[in-house]
Amino acid sequence: MWKLGGFQPNDGRNVNPMASYREVMSKVHVLLVDHDSDCSISTTKMLELCSYKVTCVELASIALSLLSSRKTHFDIVLANINSPDLQGYKLLQQAVNMDIPVILMSIDDNAFLAMGALEKGAFLFIKKPVTMDMLKCLWQHVVREKIRVYKEKERIIGKAATNNHTFKGIEFRLEVEEENNFTGGNNMKNKRYKGKNKICGREVLIGFNSNMKNNRYKGKNKICGREVLIGFNKECESQHQLITSKAKSKECIEWTEVLHRKFIDALGQLGEGRCFPKDILELMDVPGLTRMQVSSHLQKFRNDTWRAPVERKFNQNNALEGSTDSNISGQNKSRRFGSMPCLKKNSLLINDHSETQEGSEILTENEMPNDCGHGYENVTVEHHKTHEVAEVLTETEMSNDKQIMSSHQQHREQLLSVPKNARPGANSSSNPRFPSDDFFYFQDIDCMFSNFSGMQQGFGMDMNQSACQEAFHVNRVSSEQNSALPSVKTKNQWSSETSNFPSDSSETRGQEN
DNA sequence: AACCGTATCT
DNA sequence: GAGATACGGT
Incomplete structure (x- = not known):
């Protein structure tokens, strides 16, 4: 569970009264993405003045890589939407997938940009330059988002539990379809991969039929490199029902x-x-x-x-024109x-x-x-x-x-x-x-x-x-x-x-x- | 066990 | 078609 000091997002009563704002803010790790060096330097200084942990990169693609690696945890992304590598929206998408709130910045005060950003999941769209006042309340966005995510997961866990499916800390939805027309996903049609269940991220059908009663598809499966338990019960098996696992789409890096x-x-x-x-x-x-x-x-x-x-x-x-390379x-x-x-x-x-x-x-x-x-x-x-x-x-x-x-x-x-x-x-x-x-x-x-x-x-x-x-x-x-x-x-x-x-x-x- | 190269997938 | 992933081999 994510914690800030004594604060626990699932229980508002547990707020540690001793936790000062600064203490809370010092635990928020901000990923700042801005190619404009002047702006990023000043923003970094302001963020640090607020006691945030700051990692600053210049390109959205690099930020993407950082997020993908999951070596460092970031609580919020503050990104210039106009990254020269044109990966700004990709970064937004990935961060949203990872439940990391994203605040997009732009030098342009453009309603279309703002609408587009919000539509794609941005938490906030702000016009540059950012001010100290804006940054001071950054932590609140983080906390609010954590609470939201937590509640969402709790909701999903509850649902999963009622279906006797195991939820293992990663967001995926279980849907049981009524039809019995499963013929096998692409992965299963492939002889090469018949031995194991291959899930290359994205939406994958994980089904079974009478030939699959050896529970080959029960247990650990990998989605985007993360282990996911995709279980099914006997009731499920007897009905030849399908379990659809929707993994978050894997974000690709672009080789610029x-x-x-x-x-x-x-x-x-x-x-x-x-x-x-x-x-x-x-x-x-x-x-x-x-x-x-x-x-x-x-x-x-x-x-x-x-x-x-x-x-x-x-x-x-x-x-x-005609330059096909055979x-x-x-x-x-x-x-x-x-x-x-x-x-x-x-x-x-x-x-x-x-x-x-x-x-x-x-x-x-x-x-x-x-x-x-x-x-x-x-x-x-x-x-x-x-x-x-x-x-x-x-x-x-x-x-x-x-x-x-x-x-x-x-x-x-x-x-x-x-x-x-x-x-x-x-x-x-x-x-x-x-x-x-x-x-x-x-x-x-x-x-x-x-x-x-x-x-x-x-x-x-x-x-x-x-x-x-x-x-x-x-x-x-x-x-x-x-x-x-x-x-x-x-x-x-x-x-x-x-x-x-x-x-x-x-x-x-x-x-x- | 780590890592490489290849096949295959999305 | 680019990039990710599964897999066999060493």
Whole structure:
């Protein structure tokens, strides 16, 4: 139960008379989201003067990640509705789903904005600048909302109890339908998942029939990563009734250009054969981002099925005349562990940036002659020419540059001797997916980076270094933490870093079985 | 047990 | 179609 001092929301008589306002306010954690640095600084100061705990982020997407991670509990969200990443409403939606009151702010005093915000569940809509008076009563909104939520849950628990269904601290509704026409949800039709009940969030039908009497679907189920008990009684079973569990919809993070650039940055630092989600996550150092999310993004990126938000919009607007990429679903069956995403030539070049990206060409494995799908023999990066636009050499070029080849050979040997690749069960002898001796190739991170930034330039994106640093300057309250955030790297930095495979300080990953 | 890569889902 | 999730494998 949520408590403030001696206050218990279910019993108004238990208010601790000794609890001063300040004491109460000091227990309220405010998530402030505002890209306007002047405003956020002043608001933060005022909030802190009120004794609130404050976490300040600049972008709604970052706030979303923070909320998703659930590592920190926030009691209220105070957000600028005009977040540059256009995630303001998404943030609102997520916070509402989490029963966190949201106060939206805007520089515009617009009735439509206000109505829209309230309609979408905002607790309050206020015009900036916020004042001390507004903030002083913030805690009351929190308390009122807590009381409301508590009563709501109590109501639901009561209902659930009368139906002999277990309610386990998470809001979901149980509805019993009369019809007996259940044929199985999508998840159950899928043979692959027949063994377990897969609930990928959102609304899911959890049904059973006479073939399911082994109670396979009784007990723990996961909704949005949280355990939920979905029980049913015999009465229910005999009637073949359905239990509909409506889980809160899972909020997705959006891989914005800035976030993706961080991702690319991490890939560049790790290098081919070392691009593991966990390491990428660590290097990205984005609060709230999870390994699963990185993993998912890595998969999309490796398969070339991810498009930057700007590109999506661009493609939508231009309807992609005849540029269907039949290879998009052509996934690499022989995926190497930790492999660098191998970009398709046109995956990033939605505009022709060749004039600004001369010398940068990325070939798909399919496009590489005689590469047997490995790519290594035909594609490499000249690591020594660190101050040039990265090169991807064709076979012909390779034959003309034996010096490069020998240096590459050294890198290969160096890499092969690095224990980090010796993942548990992921070695060349026991795992066919592990890069065997002839498997390494070096995807040029410079090219990826160049193409990517070229694309952004093509869309007039302001992706200069300060902008990126700004975008990732997450928590001004603890700014020392952010000073360690990796900055955007120049091409030269990329080359110099990727040219070496640093002696790996970390031990072999995972554990030996 | 942790984590990776893939398949599949929403 | 992007992102989340389930699952098998190591």
